[in-house]
Amino acid sequence: MRAHDLTEVCLVLHGGEPLLAGAGHLRDLIIALRTPLSGSCEIDLRMHTNGVLLDRRFCELFREQDVKVGISLDGDRTANDRHRRYRDGRSSYDKVVRAIELLRREYPDRYSGLLCTVDVANDPIAVYEALIAHEPPAIDFLWPHHTWDRPPxxxxxxxxxxxxxxxxxxxxxxxxRVFDSIISTARGGPALTESLGLEASDLLVVETDGAYEQADSLKTAFDGAPDTGMDVFRHSIDDAGRHAGIGARQGGLAALCETCRACPVVATCGGGLFAHRYRGDGTGFANPSVFCGDLLALIGHVQERTTRAPHVLPPAVVRSVATGHGDRAAIARLGTAQAIGRRSLLAAVGATTAPSDAWEAIKRIGAANPDAYDWALSHPYVRAWAVERLRALNRPAGPASAAQRDDGLLATVACLAAARASENVTLPVPVRHGAVYFPGLGRHEVPGRGMTRVRVDAGSLDVEGATRFDAVRHLTAGTFTVALDDLDPFRDCHDHPAAGRVPAAEFARWQAFFEEAWTLLEKEYAEYAPAISEALTTIVPLDPPASGASVSSAARDAYGSVAIALPESPAMLCLLILHEFQHVKLGAVLDFADLYDKADDRLYHAPWRGDPRPLEGLLQGTYAHVAVADFWFRRTRHPDPDTAAEAARHFGDWYPKTLAATRTLQDCGALTGLGEQFVATMRRTLECWDVPDPLPER
Known part of the structure; x- marks a missing residue:
């Protein structure tokens, strides 16, 4: 433990029946376990018992030694007596119930919960009600042990x-535990049970004779299945950890059979309990669980019921995005979740803001007309502003200045919401840099004022003292329209400086390029079009760099927007939209699903950069470059030989780099189960292309 800087180790004393050892021997064993690690590592000590011998003497010992107790109970009397009788046929039920009630009433701090083995011969609701009646801190439903040689x-x-x-x-x-694990893993969280999830197994059994064994569930596979040939006298735990059988349960997605790797619920199921995969036909454990159909049905059912809340992303949405495209329905669900996120952010900002007419109007309209409220918040840089405002509160000397500053956005959002809701209001609005900007609509010049008044009447906005109005202009291609926002005062949050007001001739060039770029995208990259048309609302023009290179950016907190310096050709504009919208999609997924361990602070090599990247940066870059590689791959079929040759050179550069990055991600050991599935799907997308061998040289 000290060698690995462990701060806590969980030890479970369990069956046969540990209480048969007697209170004195158990006390000696517990002290022997705790003493060597005193002061350096906490021991979470637990016991699983059938409860028939549990009395106050044991309970006092467990309180003295800080041991939590879980009791096996399979339901009501009928259910429990089906398998838990004495040798002479007597019921054990009354003794078990007395033990549970002793814990519940007199030693509730020792009561950790009930363990129930599922038997389909029992009434599920009767079992559930019987367990709940004992007010357990937790319930653990255990799958009965079966293999393909002895199916359930x-x-x-x-x-x-x-x-x-x-x-x-x-x-x-x-x-x-089984249901909470399904819910947790669906959102990228950890599995809470050995029988589910892709996390590496951290379980080692020490038998009473000192032998190290793998999980004792393996005893149902074949004689000697859990044996390691090691023991506490001759081997360290590290030695046991290097055993091939232990390693087989630590390989995550890559260690599963092909059927499991392709399964839509693998991030939650994880192939099921290792022992349940066994088949004695030579395939061993390289099979799905014998409960595969049951797991698929249960996981899908619980996920469907628990992801109905609009801010929760169903795993199907995450899987759809992982392909590199994301269908329209998946992106619509991302948008709904983002809308709820924006409401939460604005509520957090409002809680730090001094009372004002604008904030009162926002709260009133938000409650009475949520559609109008959501519309007013929908411009991408409203969220970017809110996130930055909240960050300012956490900076040194930030709370007072951030709370006192009024940059006008709350007031303009309130005016927009009122206009959309057809509510007549008059609100004071701060003037920022000589103007009042309404997100997504345009800018009113108001010279010489620090404050002005905006009257909202019958859906129209009248700005007192305004001398000029510049509207946000839109780019159109067929039925698809996006704003070219060169006015928003909060848009300059990208990696490159935002351009000022685009002259009319330059805007006309933008329009021509956009129309041609979108035509190309719909024709040659049609799988991407539904998602982009569903969510992309805004393009921010960037200042072109002096080098003439193409530049583009997606701000992590501005969902629905990309920033681009107008490139040399419509085809390049198409590529930049594809590239940056990948970041938009993945950022929206990461807002509501955990794909990696946020505590991982290592830096990783990104083949397209000279500097190492944090894990999210590598994930974002890899996902974006799936679309970049795809763009050039499809363009290799262009009828113009020079264009096709150039595309082949770019593809020969980007494809191996992107594929290598997926391998780095898969090997990092910091992805969640959902993250493993996400990256594996990205890799399958890349590997399914009919790529020439060898690749063209750059």
């Missing part, structure tokens, strides 16, 4: 679905 009876998925429905209808009254 049908119906385990339906049995657990019935319990899940009742549990969800009851408002999730206690943690249930």
């Amino acid at each position: 009876p049908a119906g385990h998925g339906d049995w657990l679905k019935a319990v899940a429905d009742r549990w969800l209808d009851d408002g999730r009254p206690v943690p249930v």
